């Protein structure tokens with residue numbers, strides 16, 4: 001099993017032997033830390049994104065975002081994990097072979 005990518009918090013094995021990675025992603029260069037959770041299937045490439053609710057207008061007003069950010073993504077990550085589990089149970093796409101294997 002290969003090393004998990006940075007920010008990956010969960011990995012699900014699909015029925016097609018690919019993996020679905022759930023990753024907390026820093027989507028905005030101007031924002032410190034992750035702001036969304038992404039589930040990505042390595043078999044079929046289907047992608048599911050859950051935004052943590054970062055609000056640029058609120059930031060520009062000087063409001064603290066820590067409360068708004070979905071308690072550190074707890075809800076978004078839980079939702080992405082549910083999606084990944086469900087997707088892994090039915091995705092039969094094979095992972096694309098890597099060069100040299």
Ligand SMILES: [Zn+2]
Pocket residue numbers: 014041042043044045046087091092093
């Ligand atoms: Zn898939």
